[in-house]
Amino acid sequence: xxxxxxxxxxxxxxxxxxxxxxxxxxxxxxxxLALGQAKPPVSVTAPLAQQFxxxxxxxxxxxxxxxxxxxxxxxxxRVGSMDEVDGSSGVAHVLEHMMFKGTPTVKxxxxxxxxxALGGRENAFxxxxxxxxxxxxxxxxxxxxxxxxxxRFANSTWTDxxxxxxxEVVKEERRLRTEDKPHARxxxxxxxxxxxxxxxxxxxxxxxxxxxxxxPEDARDFYRRWYTPTNAAVVVAGDVEVNAVRALAxxxxxxxxxxxxxxxxxxxxPEQAGLRRLALKAPAEQAYVALSFKxxxxxxxxxxxxATVPMDAPSxxxxxxxxxxxxxxxxxxxxxxxxxxxxxxxxADSAGAYYGLTARGPQLFTLYGVPAAGKTAAEVEAALRAQxxxxxxxxxxxxxxxxxxxxWVAGEVYKQDSVFNQARLLGVSWINGFALGSDTVxxxxxxxxxxxxxxxxxxxxxxxxxxTVATLIPQPLExxxxxxxxxxxxxx
Amino acid sequence: xNTPKLIAARAMIAGAIGLFYIxxxxxGIPIQHWTQPQGARVYLVESPAIPMVDVQIDxxxxxxxxxxxxxxxxxxxxxxxxxxxxASHAGPALDENQLSEAWADLGASFGGSASADRMSFAxxxxxxxxILDQAVALAARQIGEPAFPEAPWLRDRPKLIAxxxxxxxxxxxxxxxxxxxxxxxxxxxGYEPTEASLLRTHVQHMRDLHxxxxxxxxxxxxxxxxxxxxQADALVTKLLARLPQAGCVKPPPVPEVQPLAAASDxxxxxASAQAHVLVGQPGFKRNDPDFFALTVGNHILGGGGxxxxxxxxxxxxxxxxxxxxxxxxxxxHAGAFTVGLQTRPDQAEQALALVREVLSRFVAxxxxxxxxxxxxxNLMGGFALRIDSNxxxxxxxxxxxxxRLPLDYLDTWTQQIDKLTAADVRAAMARVxxxxxxxxxxxxxxxxxx
Numbered sequence: 001x002x003x004x005x006x007x008x009x010x011x012x013x014x015x016x017x018x019x020x021x022x023x024x025x026x027x028x029x030x031x032x033l034a035l036g037q038a039k040p041p042v043s044v045t046a047p048l049a050q051q052f053x054x055x056x057x058x059x060x061x062x063x064x065x066x067x068x069x070x071x072x073x074x075x076x077x078r079v080g081s082m083d084e085v086d087g088s089s090g091v092a093h094v095l096e097h098m099m100f101k102g103t104p105t106v107k108x109x110x111x112x113x114x115x116x117a118l119g120g121r122e123n124a125f126x127x128x129x130x131x132x133x134x135x136x137x138x139x140x141x142x143x144x145x146x147x148x149x150x151x152r153f154a155n156s157t158w159t160d161x162x163x164x165x166x167x168e169v170v171k172e173e174r175r176l177r178t179e180d181k182p183h184a185r186x187x188x189x190x191x192x193x194x195x196x197x198x199x200x201x202x203x204x205x206x207x208x209x210x211x212x213x214x215x216p217e218d219a220r221d222f223y224r225r226w227y228t229p230t231n232a233a234v235v236v237a238g239d240v241e242v243n244a245v246r247a248l249a250x251x252x253x254x255x256x257x258x259x260x261x262x263x264x265x266x267x268x269x270p271e272q273a274g275l276r277r278l279a280l281k282a283p284a285e286q287a288y289v290a291l292s293f294k295x296x297x298x299x300x301x302x303x304x305x306x307a308t309v310p311m312d313a314p315s316x317x318x319x320x321x322x323x324x325x326x327x328x329x330x331x332x333x334x335x336x337x338x339x340x341x342x343x344x345x346x347x348a349d350s351a352g353a354y355y356g357l358t359a360r361g362p363q364l365f366t367l368y369g370v371p372a373a374g375k376t377a378a379e380v381e382a383a384l385r386a387q388x389x390x391x392x393x394x395x396x397x398x399x400x401x402x403x404x405x406x407x408w409v410a411g412e413v414y415k416q417d418s419v420f421n422q423a424r425l426l427g428v429s430w431i432n433g434f435a436l437g438s439d440t441v442x443x444x445x446x447x448x449x450x451x452x453x454x455x456x457x458x459x460x461x462x463x464x465x466x467x468t469v470a471t472l473i474p475q476p477l478e479x480x481x482x483x484x485x486x487x488x489x490x491x492x
Numbered sequence: 493x494n495t496p497k498l499i500a501a502r503a504m505i506a507g508a509i510g511l512f513y514i515x516x517x518x519x520g521i522p523i524q525h526w527t528q529p530q531g532a533r534v535y536l537v538e539s540p541a542i543p544m545v546d547v548q549i550d551x552x553x554x555x556x557x558x559x560x561x562x563x564x565x566x567x568x569x570x571x572x573x574x575x576x577x578x579a580s581h582a583g584p585a586l587d588e589n590q591l592s593e594a595w596a597d598l599g600a601s602f603g604g605s606a607s608a609d610r611m612s613f614a615x616x617x618x619x620x621x622x623i624l625d626q627a628v629a630l631a632a633r634q635i636g637e638p639a640f641p642e643a644p645w646l647r648d649r650p651k652l653i654a655x656x657x658x659x660x661x662x663x664x665x666x667x668x669x670x671x672x673x674x675x676x677x678x679x680x681x682g683y684e685p686t687e688a689s690l691l692r693t694h695v696q697h698m699r700d701l702h703x704x705x706x707x708x709x710x711x712x713x714x715x716x717x718x719x720x721x722x723q724a725d726a727l728v729t730k731l732l733a734r735l736p737q738a739g740c741v742k743p744p745p746v747p748e749v750q751p752l753a754a755a756s757d758x759x760x761x762x763a764s765a766q767a768h769v770l771v772g773q774p775g776f777k778r779n780d781p782d783f784f785a786l787t788v789g790n791h792i793l794g795g796g797g798x799x800x801x802x803x804x805x806x807x808x809x810x811x812x813x814x815x816x817x818x819x820x821x822x823x824x825h826a827g828a829f830t831v832g833l834q835t836r837p838d839q840a841e842q843a844l845a846l847v848r849e850v851l852s853r854f855v856a857x858x859x860x861x862x863x864x865x866x867x868x869x870n871l872m873g874g875f876a877l878r879i880d881s882n883x884x885x886x887x888x889x890x891x892x893x894x895x896r897l898p899l900d901y902l903d904t905w906t907q908q909i910d911k912l913t914a915a916d917v918r919a920a921m922a923r924v925x926x927x928x929x930x931x932x933x934x935x936x937x938x939x940x941x942x
Binding site: 068116284332344 | 539541542543544574588589590591592593595596597598599600616618643644646647650651654655657658660661662663664763764765766796797798799804807808809810811812813814815834835836866869870871872873874875876877879880881882883
């Protein structure tokens with residue numbers, strides 16, 4: 001992420017601290033439906049989003065919302081850390097930083113200065129699956145930011161000196177977000193053990209030694225290869241008129257030359273056949289344990305638009321896993337917090353589950369917990385797995401099912417409050433290859449998930465063979481209280 | 493088609509002659525305000541587009557009123573209302589699980605918290621009548637008839653202590669706490685819960701505090717959502733129905749935050765990948781007549797994101813940090829002014845020297861005319877972004893209510909910014925900030941060679 005203060009950078013990773021419901025729902029956006037119980041239907045107050053393909057193959061998605069005279073403009077590029085190769089990890093994110101360093105007509109720093117002068121706010125984010133850039137602006141200023149964004153999408157340039165300086169900023173970002181955060185370091189290490197061939201094994205921000213050796217030309221190559229119109233989408237939401245936005249987008253983005261998206265070579269993860277474990281020692285007070293199971297995700301082809309067309313088995317399972325994660329930890333009194341933290345004596349100080357549902361790469365279902373005083377990580381691990389086993393044996397209740405579905409439907413209404421989030425969800429959905437409107441289809445399908453399906457999924461996916469267990473082993477703080485000299489390689 | 497040169501030229505001209513100013517036909521934000529017979533003050537903005545409502549209850553029972561030996565009590569009391577409600581003629585007792593299930597079933601949420609100045613409760617619900625009625629009735633019980641059962645507290649207390657200890661292993665927390673102590677001294681704004689203070693706190697303290705402060709006559713209620721005035725008034729009446737309606741007494745005054753008599757400098761050894769550098773002092777009170785000048789001053793210094801002076805000098809020109817910032821925290825008392833950054837330990841002294849230089853120069857000289865204009869363009873042009881969701885509007889309405897600002901505060905906001913001069917900003921910053929009397933904390937760097 002370019003600037004530190006607006007939004008959590010790697011959205012996929014951010015799910016670690018979210019409730020399972022929020023993560024599972026990352027795909028679903030607007031368009032309210034009636035509640036699961038007999039409730040009056042919600043009137044659809046906002047016009048639906050519309051999607052277009054520009055002349056050069058770039059995608060445009062427009063979602064009018066007229067409540068205030070503001071708009072959000074986002075550029076989504078379908079490239080993230082999963083598109084990198086060994087030795088230059090972090091280049092997608094470094095490139096995101098370099099996109100603020102100017103073009104032949106906008107000098108370094110002027111992009112931000114001009115957006116600020118328009119009354120705008122701006123930032124950018126990089127994840128494993130995508131890179132995104134956004135501006136929030138008074139809606140009259142849409143054309144100005146569209147012109148600026150299209151210019152840097154096509155014409156970004158920077159000096160070697162700018163690159164070297166910004167690389168130091170990125171290294172500080174890595175120290176801030178990962179190296180001084182034991183949980184972040186644990187999950188970084190865990191990704192590296194969970195995946196062998198899949199590019200999800202590398203950290204988004206990059207390994208420090210890769211950053212140390214990254215060259216300006218690495219970022220320039222990556223930019224030229226992936227920043228092509230067919231590999232990008234523009235999302236505009238807010239107080240805008242669809243046809244006017246479309247005309248502006250054709251003018252500024254549609255006029256850029258079309259280029260083919262490079263071949264994406266499959267780097268298929270070999271099937272895991274046995275439990276993997278890792279431990280990480282770090283200065284901390286509390287231990288922490290995370291269990292990640294390899295499970296199916298929902299693919300675009302697995303979500304037919306017509307409700308009468310049956311889904312394939314992995315997609316059915318993906319929906320059941322979504323419901324399972326919500327039943328386990330989607331609300332304060334859900335099963336994991338209740339069983340592990342709200343009993344006396346409790347085994348954990350906190351516990352939860354999350355599941356992503358959609359991504360460009362493979363999916364995990366993760367359980368985690370912090371042992372209570374006097375309890376061990378092994379006890380928390382056993383308690384987490386016991387809760388899955390309980391669902392596999394006895395299923396979930398109709399009351400639980402209805403509760404998580406009601407919360408989803410209400411969440412659809414609340415989501416409309418933020419224009420920014422509406423645009424974000426549309427962008428993520430496009431990145432993952434879903435058609436416009438699939439959010440509505442998905443919600444309908446989720447409402448159809450039965451207790452039997454949830455029980456069956458719990459019984460089938462949580463064995464040892466596709467499991468990685470990571471444990472944080474706390475080290476005394478005294479080790480950290482004495483000064484140390486900076487490690488070699490950290491010096492200029 | 494625009495050539496690149498034309499684009500740049502147009503942008504420059506537009507900037508120079510001020511075309512970036514925007515006239516909002518939309519500027520008016522009608523805030524309806526009335527006082528209920530028992531004294532509760534109500535503020536409403538109708539927002540009919542989405543069938544949802546956000547409600548915030550605020551009262552003068554924030555943590556600045558915590559007993560010195562029980563810091564955090566107000567927040568504990570407010571958050572513990574979710575541990576269950578007692579039986580009454582409104583319904584049977586509900587334990588914590590029944591209560592959280594009831595909220596989940598409604599697709600609604602309700603909870604309490606306390607900041608330094610305010611104790612607050614927030615409700616979010618759909619506005620379909622059957623759902624809203626149930627949500628408001630449940631919220632009324634939670635705020636009016638909390639059980640404060642002992643078992644959940646005795647169970648949760650060790651967890652809170654453990655997380656406190658965990659937080660104390662993190663360099664960012666340790667640095668912030670060290671600055672806090674240096675800036676606030678013994679003022680309640682600097683209180684932090686400790687293991688000992690949590691062990692001293694019992695549910696009876698929460699019950700006593702609840703009985704003392706939660707009164708319908710003492711609250712302000714801010715509402716943004718798909719409700720008209722009649723509906724909103726009925727909602728507030730029902731929401732507060734289970735509280736004592738009368739018996740409000742003005743709480744005693746809390747002493748002011750004292751200015752620092754001298755500079756202080758703490759160096760704390762810590763083996764982290766980054767050093768944390770913090771510089772601060774008491775700032776100003778929210779009712780300071782120079783509020784806008786100080787807001788603009790900080791925006792230019794270190795609050796305006798990428799274009800701020802500190803970011804330009806520390807990050808952009810030298811690559812010393814990912815994040816450098818400054819902020820004021822004005823409240824009923826002078827909240828801290830803080831400058832902060834993180835950097836590789838061997839660069840900490842260089843970054844600190846740079847921060848001090850930028851700060852001193854800015855306080856002495858104030859902004860350039862160009863900087864002031866850029867800040868005005870951003871703040872005034874971007875005003876609508878501060879109020880473009882129900883949630884953001886609610887924050888603003890509650891702020892207006894709490895600080896007894898005029899009801900047209902949002903309508904005149906851009907004018908207040910527009911009329912400032914560079915001299916106004918310089919004078920205000922120079923009055924409030926004394927760069928030679930600030931507290932400094934550097935945690936994580938080796939001792940400088942002196």
